[in-house]
Amino acid sequence: xxxxxxxxxxxxxxxxxxxxxxxxxxxxxxxxxxxxxxxxxxxxxxxxxxxxxxxxxxxxxxxxxxxxxxxxxxxxxxxxxxxxxxxxxxxxxxxxxxxxxxxxxxxxxxxxxxxxxxxxxxxxxxxxxxxxxxxxxxxxxxxxxxxxxxxxxxxxx
Numbered sequence: 001x002x003x004x005x006x007x008x009x010x011x012x013x014x015x016x017x018x019x020x021x022x023x024x025x026x027x028x029x030x031x032x033x034x035x036x037x038x039x040x041x042x043x044x045x046x047x048x049x050x051x052x053x054x055x056x057x058x059x060x061x062x063x064x065x066x067x068x069x070x071x072x073x074x075x076x077x078x079x080x081x082x083x084x085x086x087x088x089x090x091x092x093x094x095x096x097x098x099x100x101x102x103x104x105x106x107x108x109x110x111x112x113x114x115x116x117x118x119x120x121x122x123x124x125x126x127x128x129x130x131x132x133x134x135x136x137x138x139x140x141x142x143x144x145x146x147x148x149x150x151x152x153x154x155x156x157x
Contacts, residue, residue, distance in 0.1 A: 009131045009136075010132075019144070021138065022131065022138060023136070026135065028135075036137070046126075047067045047137070048065060048117075048121065048128065049065060050099075050104045050105055052093060054088050055080055055082030055083075055084070062116070063076055064106050064115065064121075070157065071087075076116070079152075079154040080116075096109075105129055107138075107149060115151035115152070116156060118154070122142060124142055
């Protein structure tokens with residue numbers, strides 16, 4: 001019997017005894033989050049993307065929002081108490097987080113960064129986020145994601 005492939009995110013959650021379900025799809029970094037949600041048979045409001053930003057101070061922040069939405073940079077700055085927030089250039093993502101575009105997870109980054117999860121997840125029993133590799137998602141209870149990342153809720157869109 002062939003073992004299922006595990007990502008570092010899955011191994012980290014296993015080590016912390018945090019429950020999750022694995023979901024896979026044919027890897028394609030050019031697919032949008034909405035297209036991935038459709039491939040998985042999920043409502044796009046239940047599938048979240050992970051965005052990494054830099055504040056005017058130079059500090060980095062992570063935002064987890066539904067895939068069909070764009071991050072409201074004004075609200076993101078408000079959440080972080082920064083004067084302004086910008087998305088980091090894609091080329092900075094891998095060296096900073098250890099993840100590539102399309103496979104960035106809020107769990108298990110190289111360094112922990114202040115993380116904010118859109119408050120719409122608060123009422124969900126589970127939500128999907130990247131498992132740290134293109135083609136892999138994890139379904140996790142929002143309270144568990146909040147605990148493992150040290151995140152806070154915020155209205156980000």
